[in-house]
Amino acid sequence: xxxxxxxxxxxxxxxxxxxxxxxxxxxxxxxxxxxxxxxxxxxxxxxxxxxxxxxxxxxxxxxxxxxxxxxxxxxxxxxxxxxxxxxxxxxxxxxxxxxxxxxxxxxxxxxxxxxxxxxxxxxxxxxxxxxxxxxxxxxxxxxxxxxxxxxxxxxxxxxxxxxxxxxxxxxxxxxxxxxxxxxxxxxx
Amino acid sequence: xxxxxxxxxxxxxxxxxxxxxxxxxxxxxxxxxxxxxxxxxxxxxxxxxxxxxxxxxxxxxxxxxxxxxxxxxxxxxxxxxxxxxxxxxxxxxxxxxxxxxxxxxxxxxxxxxxxxxxxxxxxxxxxxxxxxxxxxxxxxxxxxxxxxxxxxxxxxxxxxxxxxxxxxxxxxxxxxxxxxxxxxxxxxxxxxxxxxxxxxxxxxxxxxx
Numbered sequence: 001x002x003x004x005x006x007x008x009x010x011x012x013x014x015x016x017x018x019x020x021x022x023x024x025x026x027x028x029x030x031x032x033x034x035x036x037x038x039x040x041x042x043x044x045x046x047x048x049x050x051x052x053x054x055x056x057x058x059x060x061x062x063x064x065x066x067x068x069x070x071x072x073x074x075x076x077x078x079x080x081x082x083x084x085x086x087x088x089x090x091x092x093x094x095x096x097x098x099x100x101x102x103x104x105x106x107x108x109x110x111x112x113x114x115x116x117x118x119x120x121x122x123x124x125x126x127x128x129x130x131x132x133x134x135x136x137x138x139x140x141x142x143x144x145x146x147x148x149x150x151x152x153x154x155x156x157x158x159x160x161x162x163x164x165x166x167x168x169x170x171x172x173x174x175x176x177x178x179x180x181x182x183x184x185x186x187x188x
Numbered sequence: 189x190x191x192x193x194x195x196x197x198x199x200x201x202x203x204x205x206x207x208x209x210x211x212x213x214x215x216x217x218x219x220x221x222x223x224x225x226x227x228x229x230x231x232x233x234x235x236x237x238x239x240x241x242x243x244x245x246x247x248x249x250x251x252x253x254x255x256x257x258x259x260x261x262x263x264x265x266x267x268x269x270x271x272x273x274x275x276x277x278x279x280x281x282x283x284x285x286x287x288x289x290x291x292x293x294x295x296x297x298x299x300x301x302x303x304x305x306x307x308x309x310x311x312x313x314x315x316x317x318x319x320x321x322x323x324x325x326x327x328x329x330x331x332x333x334x335x336x337x338x339x340x341x342x343x344x345x346x347x348x349x350x351x352x353x354x355x356x357x358x359x360x361x362x363x364x365x366x367x368x369x370x371x372x373x374x375x376x377x378x379x380x381x382x383x384x385x386x387x388x389x390x391x392x393x394x395x396x397x
Contacts, residue, residue, distance in 0.1 A: 153301065154266045161300045168299055176269035177303055 015102040019043075022066050022103040030057070045106045047086075051118045054094070054109055058123060061096060061105060069105065071097045072124035077134045081164045086110040090138055092117060111140060119145040137162035211255070211281060212337040213243040215330065218254030218278070220271060222261030225288040225320040229260050232323040242330050251277040256333065258326070262290040263303045275310045283336075285329050286312045289319040 023044045027036055035047040048054045061069040073095040080091050088110040097104045111117055119142040121127040131142045132151040139160035142148060150157065156174055159166055217239075219229050232239050239245055248254040251274045263271055275284070286306050289295035292315045294304035306312060313336060314329040 152266075166300070170300055171265060171304075172300075174265070176272055177265045177308060 018066070018101045019103055022101075022105070025064075025066055026105065029060075039106075043104055043106060045108060047108050047110070051109070054107060055118075055120075055123075057107060058094075058096070058120065062123075066101070067103050067105065068098045068100050069096045069103070071099050072120075072126045072130075073097045073104065075120075075127050075130035075134065077138050077140060079138065079162065079164045080110070088112040090140055092134070092140070094120075113139075116141045116143045118143050121145060136160070139163065208337060208340070212334040214246075215242075215244045215256045215283070215333065216246045216248050216254050217244050217256045217258050218248050218251055218274070220257060220259045220261070220274065222263065222267070223290065225260030225290070228320045228323055228326065229258060229287070232326045237323040237327065239327065239330065242327065242334070244330050251275075252279060254278055255282060256330075257282065257284045258287055259284065259291040259306050260287040260320075262295065262297055263306055264301050265303050266301070268303050268309050271306065272309045283313045283333055284310055285314045285316060285326075285333065287316045287326060287329070288321055289317065292317070295319060 019042065023038065023042065026044050026046060030036055030046055034049065034053075037045050037047075039045055046057065048057055058069070061067040075092070075094055077090050077092050080086060080089060085091055085108075090111050090113070092109040092111055094107040094109070095104065096107065109117075117131075117140050119127065119131055121131060121142075122144075128146065129151060131145055132148060134140050135142060135145075135148055136150045136152050137160055149155070153161065154172070154174065157172055159170075161168075161170075219226065221227075221229050231237060233245065233247060244256065251257070255278075257275060257278060259271065275282070284306070286292045290297060290302075291306050292312075294302050296319075298304070303309070314332050316325045316329045318325050
């Protein structure tokens with residue numbers, strides 16, 4: 001969609017209308033069998049059921065004329081340990097955006113500790129490092145990821161520090177960050 | 189002027205005093221600035237505060253050519269070996285300034301990933317308080333360092349721990365059953381095995397626990 005040299009306020013109004021239309025379409029399409037809600041700034045949140053469902057939704061949103069999703073803003077997760085949002089342990093959050101129509105869609109997926117997620121890095125290459133971060137912090141394994149290593153914590157680190165059961169002050173002493181014995185030897 | 193009327197000037201001094209004088213007035217800094225304290229280091233070096241008045245103006249970004257390591261900022265546990273390597277690469281004599289709350293004690297970041305003060309891994313001569321310290325604080329620490337050099341105060345060396353000491357410190361992987369291997373979800377494995385091999389060996393209850 002191309003805009004004439006209008007004011008930015010006009011553009012913003014157009015984007016809001018597009019977002020509204022997108023919300024309506026999303027509701028018509030998926031509200032029957034998936035949980036659909038709007039957040040406080042009228043962005044749609046769609047709770048997909050499982051991994052194949054997520055892929056189907058993403059593929060549809062990429063090809064659809066209204067959505068034209070082509071950008072992954074963020075991929076993250078949170079620990080649903082108190083089961084407020086569902087029965088499973090973690091919630092994966094996919095924040096999608098269209099650079100053309102500025103429509104944004106948030107997909108959420110409940111996932112358990114024992115099950116594995118699948119990578120979307122072949123669809124959005126930006127997901128590569130984001131999935132590594134989610135794996136590092138929460139321990140969610142993404143099947144099919146090209147290089148699933150820790151990205152933030154030390155490679156020798158054991159555990160996943162953003163899980164609620166991980167004590168925030170639990171540091172891991174390694175040979176190169178433990179306290180040096182200052183008075184052990186005389187000055188050489 | 190000397191007694192015979194010529195222009196020869198002779199200062200009689202100890203060589204050690206001359207060396208001290210030279211050292212304390214040419215403290216070339218190596219800034220290791222990882223966060224907001226680095227901005228204050230830049231401010232201190234710039235013309236308003238002008239650290240070069242005290243002979244510490246030649247900033248060297250190679251540890252081989254520096255005398256004084258200014259650690260300005262939060263040091264994470266992953267950064268610790270890098271910082272220790274830089275300290276080891278500096279030539280004697282060398283001095284360390286821990287600038288700011290984070291590098292002195294971890295600061296507000298009392299978390300799983302932050303080193304609680306760089307004195308865990310290296311000896312520190314001067315700690316500068318503040319979050320971040322004002323440039324006058326850094327200047328004061330340089331002047332204090334000059335005093336330390338001048339008076340020849342005793343400094344404690346920090347030696348790297350041996351392998352046995354390091355193994356003793358790592359108690360987290362000791363359980364009643366014995367050694368816990370890194371779980372499949374950490375993505376690392378002991379020895380040369382690949383991820384698949386490690387996941388086969390580790391029983392399920394250990395993996396999920």
